[in-house]
Amino acid sequence: MVFTVPDQSRSTRAVNGCHLRGCSKKSARQCPDYRETTRMSSIRVRTRRDGTDYTQVMFRHNGKQQSMSFDDHAAGLRWRKALDELGAERALERLQIAENVEANPVVTIASAGADHIDNLTGVTDGTRKRYRAYMRNDIEPFFGPSTAADMIPDKRIRQWVKACA
Incomplete structure (x- = not known):
């Protein structure tokens, strides 16, 4: 991979520098943005001694490899997606919040939007109809x-705004 640094006329290789464009650090691990930009998790399906399958999602948090296991493969895939989009710290915070309020249903995009539109004040029925559209x-x-309304990363919202333009 070759990146062009804006203030220099020559290219620099990621091998002898940080993976971020224009960063002068000698290695990616020295870069302050390294931890925020490398959000990679891996997934594997394992078999227990009793013959049942489970999904294991591995990720790094606080410099150590950790994993979470799921009996439902779809739940493991959702967790991996949350890890990659939000990062380990935020995803674990959301998981802890979700476990603490299991009795409350998940607020989805559709339900949050409908609730917001229904509770708007000072607007006409035509405006509500247009907002629902x-x-x-x-x-x-x-x-x-x-999609859970509180699980949408800022990056995804920026992508949506750009797509609307």
Whole structure:
């Protein structure tokens, strides 16, 4: 990979420097942004002694490799996606919050949008109808109607705003 540094006329290779464009650190680990930009997790399916399968998601947190196991493969894939999009710290915070409030249902994009539109004050029925059309045509298809509203990373929101422009 070759990156062009804006203030220099020659290219620098990621091998002898940080992986970020324009960073002068000698290695990626010295870069202050390294931990925030390297969000990689891996997933594998394992078999227990009793013959049942489970999904193990491995990730790094606080400099150590950790893992979480899921009996449901789809749940493991969702956890991996959350790790990669939010980072380990935020994903673990969200998981702890979710475990503490298991009795409360997950607030999805569709339900949060509908609740917001229904509770708007000072708007006409035509405005509410138009906002529901925005939800149905623009917001839900991009984010997915069943996506948890509090699990959307800022990067994804910026992508949506750019796509709307």
